[in-house]
């Protein structure tokens with residue numbers, strides 16, 4: 001058994017580990033852990049602690065995937081809802097669809113009895129307006145929100161300034177590999193922007209026979225490269241976890257046009273090895289890992305992509 005969570009998974013990873021230890025299915029372990037992250041105001045990329053879009057409205061993306069059946073459920077740009085991972089799980093379990101967006105997703109949350117939560121922290125609201133005021137002309141400010149938002153998008157959105165996304169990956173006691181993701185996305189994003197967290201193959205993918213992967217940071221890149229699927233497919237084609245990650249990193253580094261930034265790939269293989277690779281983020285990237293041998297979740301530092309590419313890494317055993 002193993003669970004890997006990105007640096008912001010701390011409020012929930014112990015709960016997830018406890019469920020796994022008690023023999024729970026991977027999805028039954030991941031969702032309660034992520035719900036705790038979504039409720040924690042100190043986590044500034046997800047749920048209650050997240051950042052709003054350019055209009056000051058919160059829009060959440062989330063997903064869950066069962067690598068044994070390859071079923072997944074996802075929701076995107078959902079308003080007024082903190083427990084979006086739970087909502088994504090309900091899409092997987094109950095609907096003939098795989099993804100709901102916006103008002104349709106919120107409508108389904110109402111049918112499930114999920115509260116219409118207060119989702120915008122007072123602090124987030126103050127910072128949102130202050131940053132917006134800094135980049136708007138007096139004319140734009142007078143007209144706001146009835147002004148074109150596109151010119152403001154590039155001026156203000158900066159995904160490197162928020163630790164966007166919480167991801168969890170696990171292998172449970174019956175060898176099911178599962179993933180779960182949740183995010184408020186880029187701070188000050190254009191309304192309706194959807195990142196990679198609800199997109200299968202980009203922000204997450206799992207196949208219990210080979211492994212699983214989930215990404216944080218610049219979704220605009222992983223969506224162009226299908227990064228999570230690349231990692232898992234490469235293992236299916238016979239590559240080791242490290243070689244699969246080398247391929248995924250190389251594909252990301254080949255992107256020269258469009259919006260480029262850092263990406264962090266979290267991955268496990270079917271044998272229970274794991275790697276977390278920092279592809280171009282300037283700051284050190286921390287993640288959490290739990291196995292029964294470790295006893296409790298511990299923090300580790302991600303490998304830099306350059307060290308993986310040049311072979312300056314300890315072999316996985």
Ligand code: GLY
Nearest residue numbers: 185195196217219
């Ligand atoms: N990786 C999260 C996002 O791009 O929204």
